[in-house]
Amino acid sequence: MEEQQQQHLWWQTDVIYQIYPRSYQDSNGDGIGDLQGVIQRLDHLKWLGINAVWLSPIYPSPMADFGYDIADYTGIHPLFGSLDDFDQLLNEIHSRGMKLILDLVPNHTSDQHPWFLESRSSRDNPKRDWYIWKDPLPDGLPPNNWLSVFGGSGWEWDDQTQQYYYHAFLREQPDLNWRNPEVQQAMLDVMRFWLDKGVDGFRVDVMWHMIKDSQFRDNPVNPDYQSHMATYEQLYPVYSTDQAEVHDIVRQMRDVLDQYDERMMIGEIYLPIQKLMMYYGIDGKGAHLPFNFQLLSLSWDAQLIAGAIDQYEAALPPTGWPNWVLGNHDQPRITSRVGVQQARVAAMLLLTLRGTPTIYYGDEIGMRDVPIPFEEVQDPQGLNMPDKNLSRDPSRTPMQWDNSEHAGFTTAKPWLRLARNFARENVLAQKNDPFSMLTLYRRLIELRQQEPSLMIGNYVPVHSDNQVMAFIRQAEGHPGFLIVLNLSHRPCYVKPKHGPLKGTIVLATYPELEGGTIEETISLAGDEGIIVRLSS
Ligand code: GLC
Numbered sequence: 001m002e003e004q005q006q007q008h009l010w011w012q013t014d015v016i017y018q019i020y021p022r023s024y025q026d027s028n029g030d031g032i033g034d035l036q037g038v039i040q041r042l043d044h045l046k047w048l049g050i051n052a053v054w055l056s057p058i059y060p061s062p063m064a065d066f067g068y069d070i071a072d073y074t075g076i077h078p079l080f081g082s083l084d085d086f087d088q089l090l091n092e093i094h095s096r097g098m099k100l101i102l103d104l105v106p107n108h109t110s111d112q113h114p115w116f117l118e119s120r121s122s123r124d125n126p127k128r129d130w131y132i133w134k135d136p137l138p139d140g141l142p143p144n145n146w147l148s149v150f151g152g153s154g155w156e157w158d159d160q161t162q163q164y165y166y167h168a169f170l171r172e173q174p175d176l177n178w179r180n181p182e183v184q185q186a187m188l189d190v191m192r193f194w195l196d197k198g199v200d201g202f203r204v205d206v207m208w209h210m211i212k213d214s215q216f217r218d219n220p221v222n223p224d225y226q227s228h229m230a231t232y233e234q235l236y237p238v239y240s241t242d243q244a245e246v247h248d249i250v251r252q253m254r255d256v257l258d259q260y261d262e263r264m265m266i267g268e269i270y271l272p273i274q275k276l277m278m279y280y281g282i283d284g285k286g287a288h289l290p291f292n293f294q295l296l297s298l299s300w301d302a303q304l305i306a307g308a309i310d311q312y313e314a315a316l317p318p319t320g321w322p323n324w325v326l327g328n329h330d331q332p333r334i335t336s337r338v339g340v341q342q343a344r345v346a347a348m349l350l351l352t353l354r355g356t357p358t359i360y361y362g363d364e365i366g367m368r369d370v371p372i373p374f375e376e377v378q379d380p381q382g383l384n385m386p387d388k389n390l391s392r393d394p395s396r397t398p399m400q401w402d403n404s405e406h407a408g409f410t411t412a413k414p415w416l417r418l419a420r421n422f423a424r425e426n427v428l429a430q431k432n433d434p435f436s437m438l439t440l441y442r443r444l445i446e447l448r449q450q451e452p453s454l455m456i457g458n459y460v461p462v463h464s465d466n467q468v469m470a471f472i473r474q475a476e477g478h479p480g481f482l483i484v485l486n487l488s489h490r491p492c493y494v495k496p497k498h499g500p501l502k503g504t505i506v507l508a509t510y511p512e513l514e515g516g517t518i519e520e521t522i523s524l525a526g527d528e529g530i531i532v533r534l535s536s
Helices: 002-006 033-039 042-048 083-095 115-122 181-197 246-258 273-280 302-315 334-338 338-351 382-383 427-431 437-450 452-456
Strands: 015-020 050-056 097-103 154-160 163-164 201-204 264-267 323-325 354-360 459-464 468-474 481-486 492-494 504-508 523-526 527-532
Touching: 015 334, 033 042, 033 083, 042 437, 083 097, 083 181, 097 181, 115 437, 246 264, 246 273, 264 273, 273 302, 302 459, 302 468, 323 338, 334 338, 338 354, 338 427, 338 481, 338 527, 427 437, 437 452, 452 468, 468 492, 523 527
Parallel strands: 015 050, 015 354, 050 097, 097 201, 201 264, 323 354
Antiparallel strands: 154 163, 459 468, 468 481, 481 527, 492 523, 504 527
């Protein structure tokens, strides 16, 4: 085991855990999570078996997009603490043998960032070209039809200098001009600042947005647009995103990382598989892990999902390491998408697939999307398109630690309301319950970390139909594992065509099955998933 693992790096063998810092743990009684709070909870993560933490942005920010609008790339927002708190956090993480991944947001800054304040001050300011400024069309209209992801035009008129600037997200988040070498150098310096401190990697925000068409051509109309969809989807963003030149930028970032020891970069990229694969870079010199978001959007159908896994496995470049995600701070939680029963099956899928899993905070206790009353909505995406139910607040609610007044998250009123059921569903209540989601997650992670076949072994599809999927994970010289997952609520049978397979069930979504052996035809109840240690 030691020897095989040594050929793999930490970001291949560890389980990554995403913390949304506003919602994890408040230490100073202001209702908002902070860095000292995260430090207090590191032992929970260690106990869970987590070895790498990704922190959503903690930098100074006017918070128009809750930290994804950055006003200073090398500072810490006072809400979250200070640089000293950060150094302490990094230390505490490293001393537990864990890694820290920071969020890097290179596509855009806050409109309050000094770079933008300078850039907008006059047309001949040296930083004018750091952002994307364009003249209006002769009739005064924006330079092209590009839309903002958060609704409305992507162009904002600046009265003082009589030009438009481009913002893929909020008008408070102007896009940087990545064709400008000074911008490139400035952002690579930001990376060096954190790498010099010892940060282990970055999750790079909207990587596929970073370079736009040099001719600024209009995006084509999406003929499949329907009114319930976000207004941004009216067009195909073919000229505003995923331009060939982005790969040169990613390569530059990679070169910086490669000057350090074992640092890594995850790319946030919502693209179809073939395009996603390009982000691994030529000769694997791009992003280490271009986020694979397929499980966030596919219908919960065994055949569909098995097929998507195969497509992904087949499309991976030879050196490309896979990864899987069930949720993040922009998406509905898995429990709300597939239901509590299937969320257990989903956990087993995430933690038995080949490739690095990323767990979204709270999913380990089966947190659900929390209904936020209309007047309390805070997310700009929700506020800007109020009729489309797109607010991301429901999946960003405070972590449920115990049954005390504010779930152990804070002593004050939390910035976003807690789930109504937090007194029942929380870490403390689930910790010693053998049937809880938390126990399932912990045991899945433990098994994955103990068994080379599950951690680094091959993926071999065995079966899929309209209810159930099955696959084998196998590392050379180690016992293989058969994973059978019933993605439906009804009983099912599976007769693996590779069979008859022999083995013992070592972990199941419902522990009653554990210790049993499998028959030639395996039968499962609805919502059941099993991991079988194969003996032949
Ligand atoms: C990414 C972030 C999201 C943010 C957006 C703009 O998609 O995950 O939360 O709103 O970028 O920065």
